Amino acid sequence: xxxxxxxxxxxxxxxxxxxxxxxxxxxxxxxxxxxxxxxxxxxxxxxxxxxxxxxxxxxxxxxxxxxxxxxxxxxxxxxxxxxxxxxxxxxxxxxxxxxxxxxxxxxxxxxxxxxxxxxxxxxxxxxxxxxxxxxxxxxxxxxxxxxxxxxxxxxxxxxxxxxxxxxxxxxxxxxxxxxxxxxxxxxxxxxxxxxxxxxxxxxxxxxxxxxxxxxxxxxxxxxxxxxxxxxxxxxxxxxxxxxxxxxxxxxxxxxxxxxxxxxxxxxxxxxxxxxxxxxxxxxxxxxxxxxxxxxxxxxxxxxxxxxxxxxxxxxxxxxxxxxxxxxxxxxxxxxxxxxxxxxxxxxxxxxxxxxxxxxxxxxxxxxxxxxxxxxxxxxxxxxxxxxxxxxxxxxxxxxxxxxxxxxxxxxxxxxxxxxxxxxxxxxxxxxxxxxxxxxxxxxxxxxxxxxxxxxxxxxxxxxxxxxxxxxxxxxxxxxxxxxxxxxxxxxxx
Numbered sequence: 001x002x003x004x005x006x007x008x009x010x011x012x013x014x015x016x017x018x019x020x021x022x023x024x025x026x027x028x029x030x031x032x033x034x035x036x037x038x039x040x041x042x043x044x045x046x047x048x049x050x051x052x053x054x055x056x057x058x059x060x061x062x063x064x065x066x067x068x069x070x071x072x073x074x075x076x077x078x079x080x081x082x083x084x085x086x087x088x089x090x091x092x093x094x095x096x097x098x099x100x101x102x103x104x105x106x107x108x109x110x111x112x113x114x115x116x117x118x119x120x121x122x123x124x125x126x127x128x129x130x131x132x133x134x135x136x137x138x139x140x141x142x143x144x145x146x147x148x149x150x151x152x153x154x155x156x157x158x159x160x161x162x163x164x165x166x167x168x169x170x171x172x173x174x175x176x177x178x179x180x181x182x183x184x185x186x187x188x189x190x191x192x193x194x195x196x197x198x199x200x201x202x203x204x205x206x207x208x209x210x211x212x213x214x215x216x217x218x219x220x221x222x223x224x225x226x227x228x229x230x231x232x233x234x235x236x237x238x239x240x241x242x243x244x245x246x247x248x249x250x251x252x253x254x255x256x257x258x259x260x261x262x263x264x265x266x267x268x269x270x271x272x273x274x275x276x277x278x279x280x281x282x283x284x285x286x287x288x289x290x291x292x293x294x295x296x297x298x299x300x301x302x303x304x305x306x307x308x309x310x311x312x313x314x315x316x317x318x319x320x321x322x323x324x325x326x327x328x329x330x331x332x333x334x335x336x337x338x339x340x341x342x343x344x345x346x347x348x349x350x351x352x353x354x355x356x357x358x359x360x361x362x363x364x365x366x367x368x369x370x371x372x373x374x375x376x377x378x379x380x381x382x383x384x385x386x387x388x389x390x391x392x393x394x395x396x397x398x399x400x401x402x403x404x405x406x407x408x409x410x411x412x413x414x415x416x417x418x419x420x421x422x423x424x425x426x427x428x429x430x431x432x433x434x435x436x437x438x439x440x441x442x443x444x445x446x447x448x449x450x451x452x453x454x455x456x457x458x459x460x461x462x463x464x465x466x467x468x469x470x471x472x473x474x475x476x477x478x479x480x481x482x483x484x485x486x487x488x489x490x491x492x493x
Contacts, residue, residue, distance in 0.1 A: 001031075001032075001033045001034065001073075001075065001334070001337065002033070002034045002035075002036065002071075002073065002074050002075070003025070003028045003033045003034065003035045003036070003074070003075045003076075003077065004035075004036050004037075004038060004069065004070065004074055004075070004076045004077070004095075005021045005024065005025055005035065005036070005037050005038070005076075005077045005079070006038050006059065006066075006076060006077065006078045006079070006080070006091070007021045007037070007038075007039055007040070007078070007079040007080060008039060008040040008041060008079075008080055008081070008082060009039060009040075009041045009045050009048075010041050010042050010044070010045075010199075011042055011044040011198055011199055015045065015048055015169060015198070016168070016169065016248055017079045017080070017081075017101075018037075018039065018041075018045060018048050018049065019048075019144060019222075019248055020079065020101070020142045020144075020248055021037070021077070021079050021101075022048065022049065022052075022144070023142050023143060023144050023145060023326050024077060024142060024326050024329060024330065025037070025052060026145055026326070027326045027327050027329075027330040028330050028334075031330065031334065033075075033334075035052050035053075036052065036053040036054070036055070036069075037049045037052050037053065037054045037055070038054075038055045038057075038059055038066065038069060039054065039055070039056050040056075040057070040058050040059050040060055040080075040082070041056055042056070043056065044198070055069070060082055060083060060087070063087065063090070066091075067090070067091075067094055070091065070094035070095050071094070071095070072094070072095065072096055073096060074094075074095045074096055074097075075095065075096060075097045075098075075099070075333055075334075075337055076091060076095045076097070076098050076099070077098075077099045077100075077101070077333070078091065078098065078099070078100050078101065079100075079101040081106065084107070085107050085108060085109075085110070088100065088107075088109060088110050089110045092110040092111060092112060096337060096340055096341065097112065097113070097333060097336050097337045097340065098110070098111070098112035098113070099112055099113040099114075099115060099329070099333050100112060100113070100114050100115065101115050101116075101142075102114055102115065102116045103116060103118055104118075104124070105124050105125070105126055108127055108129075109132065111129075111130075111131035111132060112131070112132065112133070113132075113133045113134075113135060113332060113333060113336065114126065114132060114133070114134050114135070114136075115134075115135045115136075115140055115329055116134075116135070116136050116137075116140070117135075117136075117137070117138070117139075117140040117141040117142050117251075117325050118137075118275060119137065119138050119141070119275035119276055119279060119320060120137065120274060120275025120276075120278060121136040121137050121275070122136040122137040123275075124136070133332070133336070135328070135329060135332055138320050138321060138325075139322075139324075139325060139328055140325045140328055140329055141251050141321050141325040142248075142251075142325050142326050142329070143248075143251060143252065143255060143321070143323050143325065143326065144222040144248070144252070145222065146221075146222035146223045146225070146226045147222065147226055147251075147252050147255050147256070147323065148323035148324075149323055150226070150230075150255050150256055150318075150323065153230060153256070153257075154230060154256060154257045154258070154314055154318075156307055156310055156311045156314060157233060157307065158307050159305075159307075160190070160233040160234065160301075160304055160305050160310075161190070161191055161233055162190065162191040162192075162193060162231060162232045162233050163183065163187075163190050163191070163192055163193070163232060163233065163234055163235065163236060164193045164195070164228055164229060164231075164232035164234070164235040164236070164237075164258070165179055165180065165183075165192065165193065165194045165195065165235070165236045165237075166194075166195040166225075166235065166236075166237050166249060167197070167200075167237065167238050167263075167265075168197050168238060168249065169197035169198055169199045169200070170197055170199035170200055170201070171196075171197065171200050171202075172265060173265050173288055174202055175238075175263060175265070175288060176194065176196070176200070176202070176206060177202055177205045177206055177209060178294055179236055179294070179297070180192065180194060180206060180209045180210065180214070181209045182294045182295075182297060184209055184210070184211050184214070186298075187301070188211065188213065189213070190213065191213050191214075191215070192210075192211075192213060192214045192215070193215050193217065193228055193231070193232060194206060194210070194214060194215070194216045194217065195217045195218075195220055195225070195228065196216065196217065196218045196219070197218075197219060198218070198219040200218075203216075203218070225252065226252070226256065229252065229253065229256040229258050230256055230258075232258060233259075233304070233310065234258065234259045234260060234261070234301075234304045234310065235253055235258050235259070235260040235261070236260070236261045236263070236297070237249050237250065237253060237260050237261070237262060237263070238250075238262065238263045238264070238265050238288075250262065250276060250282075251321060253317070254276070254281055254317035254318070254320060254321055255317065255318060255321045255323060256317075256318075257313070257314035257315070257317045257318045258314075258317070259304055259309075259310045259313040259314065259317075260281075260282070261284075261285075261286065261297060261300045261301070262276070262282050262285040262286070263285065263286050263287075263288045264285055264286070264287045264288060264289060265288050265289065279316055279320055280312075280313070280316040281313060281316045281317045281320065283300075283303070283313065284299075284300055286300075331429065331430045331431060332431075334430050335430040335431050335432055335435070338399055338404065338427065338430065338432055339432070339435050341399050341400070342397050342398065342399050342404055343397070343398050343399075344395055344396070344397050344398075344436075344439050344440070344443065345395070345396060346393065346394065346395060346396075347383075347386070347387065347394040347395070347396045347406070348387070349387070351383075351396050351403070352379075352380065352383050354396075354403040355379070355383065355396070355403070355406060356374070356376060356379045356380075356383075357403075358403060358405070358406065358422055358424055359374050359379060359422075360373055360374055361422070361424065361425055363425065363428070364422045367422075367459055367462045367465065369457075369459070369483065369484070386408075391410065391411040391412075392408065392409065392410050392411070393408070393409040393411075393444055393447065393448070394406060394407075394408045394409075395407045395408070395409075395439075395440045395443065395444075397436055397439075399427075402424075402426070403424055404423065404424060404427045404432065404436070405421065405422055405423035405424055405427060405432070405433075405436055406421070406422055407419065407420070407421045407436055407437060407440035408420045408421075409440075409444050409448075409454070411448065411451065414453075415450055415451055415452045415453065416451065416452070416453040416454070416455060417444070417448070417451050417453075417454050417455070418454075418455050418456070418457070419437070419440075419441075419454050419455070419456050419489075420456070421433060421436060421437060421440075421465070421468070423436070428464075431471075433464070433465070433468030433471075433472075434468050434471035434472045437468060437469065437472035438472050438473075441454065441472070441473075441489065441491075445491055451491070452490065452491055452492075453488060453489065453490050453491075454474075454488070454489040454490075454491075455477075455486060455487070455488055455489075456469050456474055456486070456487040456488075456489075457479070457481055457484040457485070457486055457487075458484055458485050458486075458487065459483070459484055459485075460484070460485055466485065466487075469487045469489075470487070472489070473489055473493075474487035474488060474489045475487065475488055475489075475490075476488075
């Protein structure tokens with residue numbers, strides 16, 4: 001499986017898109033996908049994408065070169081604020097599955113998966129067309145690897161001692177000097193950690209305003225940013241939905257539970273700020289796109305001096321993000337890829353050995369009512385008997401020449417049948433089981449119209465199968481097997 005990541009980033013605009021795309025690349029690589037980056041940017045991006053194949057060129061203008069990289073076997077992930085609908089459509093036609101990262105309903109996307117991990121994104125009125133699938137809201141927040149599994153790590157100190165100031169890659173409104181001057185003059189006892197992005201051009205001004213209680217960092221790695229956030233008592237930052245940071249900063253502030261003074265620096269940030277305000281992580285914000293005064297900071301900082309208030313903000317932040325957003329995105333994209341790539345048919349002789357391997361898979365045996373290993377002779381006898389058995393239907397699912405799984409029906413009296421399913425180890429964890437069940441149920445019904453009810457028996461501890469059958473339309477019913485739960489599917493309901 002090849003995954004192409006198409007994005008943009010320059011030293012003068014920032015690397016927010018690249019940052020969240022590398023987080024996505026990491027989870028795809030964990031599933032053994034071959035990930036390649038294509039970036040509209042300058043040579044500086046090579047330092048950010050060192051561990052992946054990388055092509056740097058203006059793909060917005062050089063579309064012929066871009067299209068040469070695409071094939072019908074590919075997954076493509078696009079994260080852009082610049083590409084138009086026409087180019088999206090042309091790209092979609094050349095690949096198997098397309099996923100689009102969106103932050104504010106930028107345009108009407110073609111068929112594919114639209115991803116918006118902004119808190120409250122499920123309330124955005126997307127025009128939902130046929131063939132579009134949506135991953136919206138806090139469950140799909142993308143975090144860099146360094147920020148995963150952090151919930152609860154913060155110490156809430158009685159007194160405020162340290163403030164973190166960060167305004168993205170370039171600080172387009174040059175707010176950092178103004179804020180540092182305010183803090184130096186009015187809050188001299190505060191330790192001030194100032195983080196300057198790679199495109200910030202007023203470093204000399206910052207250095208002039210810094211006092212002995214100021215520490216300046218430039219272009220920090222994710223691990224350093226995480227540690228600095230955990231070390232601070234509150235932050236002064238921005239809710240970014242711009243090319244620079246693509247919403248990363250406020251999400252990282254939330255998962256570290258760092259209370260923050262948030263500046264709105266662009267009109268497209270309204271939904272993002274509103275989402276965090278509704279949750280209560282952002283209590284108040286300063287709209288830097290309108291008239292504001294530096295003294296507006298005072299009332300917010302005064303609130304942060306209350307440790308219980310900071311604790312409340314901390315709890316609201318960490319309760320919203322679990323760090324698994326990138327994994328959920330990866331699983332949804334791969335699930336669609338397999339669903340579009342799979343072939344289903346009745347089993348035949350050539351399936352003997354693939355099904356033997358699946359039958360003896362450790363998890364398959366563990367979830368079976370008979371847990372002992374199956375010998376090849378046992379399997380062979382069962383398999384050939386199954387092919388001849390008019391009361392049994394064995395469907396197999398393949399991705400090219402690789403067996404994904406099987407679904408079996410055993411026809412009983414009273415116009416009913418019993419169903420079972422197993423999926424190969426390499427295809428588990430993507431939520432494929434409901435798809436296999438739905439396809440098998442439909443094809444079985446086409447062949448056996450007299451069957452009205454399908455029963456499934458599942459071990460109580462087999463949560464994955466229980467969830468899969470329910471997703472496929474099965475309902476709980478009274479079990480006649482004390483070792484298993486029973487589910488029922490009724491055709492036509």
